[in-house]
Amino acid sequence: MANQTPPQAKINLKSLQQQGTQSLARLMLPLYRAFNAMAQEKYAQRGHAGLTTAHTLLFGNLDEEGTRIVSLAERMGTTKQFTGRLVHQLEEHGYIRTTPDPSDRRATIVTATPEGLHFFADACAVKDEIEGQFKAIAGEENIALLFTTLEKLASAFSAYESVGSAHPLGDDSEGT
Amino acid sequence: MANQTPPQAKINLKSLQQQGTQSLARLMLPLYRAFNAMAQEKYAQRGHAGLTTAHTLLFGNLDEEGTRIVSLAERMGTTKQFTGRLVHQLEEHGYIRTTPDPSDRRATIVTATPEGLHFFADACAVKDEIEGQFKAIAGEENIALLFTTLEKLASAFSAYESVGSAHPLGDDSEGT
DNA sequence: GGTTGATAGTCAACCAAGTTGTCTAATACA
């Protein structure tokens, strides 16, 4: 039901190309990479080599009293495996401390160290710096609008965020 | 010169978190993935399983008379190695034809087959469909603005697009 | 007509930012 253009039709390459070849997605990946590369470079300049925006996000979801890895994963919207890796790396840097949860011996409680807080403060400053550059290029109100538009889209398409996830088009009714 | 927050300072986690933990980059990767996942699913529904938006981009840069792999790479903003891989995959699908350049025996000329044009037409339709969904969620003029803003940013930070590229901060003047 | 340098393309390995799959250990419920 989706196959419109019949194989017999003579298709004009140029006229198709004129409709705009650039897609939104094609713009986003390089920009995402640029943002992260800039952030990592600035982190390194401040003495936090080897850390990424994912590590920053982890701090952004950490409670003062400490947080379990699963909770962090859920809040970050990633898997617990990946979150566990971030935790391990941050611990090697001395930026967090892990302690076993006394109420559940399977669980690990993650808390920030003073050095970790220092990193997080630097990371927030770096974020502001880069977003400042973005605003200088595209205008402050455009960046603000970009932000809210991306947030709307991201929440609308969150079902598609994982790589090999469900296909919401086909599993509407599982009845008899 | 970049190290502002002194290690001695008592840093408040919560107040840092309130400044907004979500960054633009963190929004873009999931959205990019969502877009691509949707596109690939729709490609498959139209009988083009295994192809991606990168393949579509290649068609978007193909001349009617045929184009060399290096030229395609340059236009697409990728490496010739990656472009060569796309060409190989498209050829396996029968969507392009490669012929040696009579004027330069090192070079390969890539031309679209009728089946390839059919794929490109489908891919353009898919792009329109998905962008239509985007517009339904965020509003047509917001998506248009998103597009132009992303384009501005992408072209401004193109130096950072590649993974391990130069750092534009230090090479401003190349002397006498 | 031979050397020297650049260019087209290929093969293979790597990278980043995650993911899935499989497993163990601990817990909760009945």
Added chain:
DNA sequence: TGTATTAGACAACTTGGTTGACTATCAACC
């Protein structure tokens, strides 16, 4: 006591590319 669930870890894979090293050809000079 047994069964199902949950926290976390280890390892392998995926996507969309990249870099590095190499061959074949070409261009130019001298």
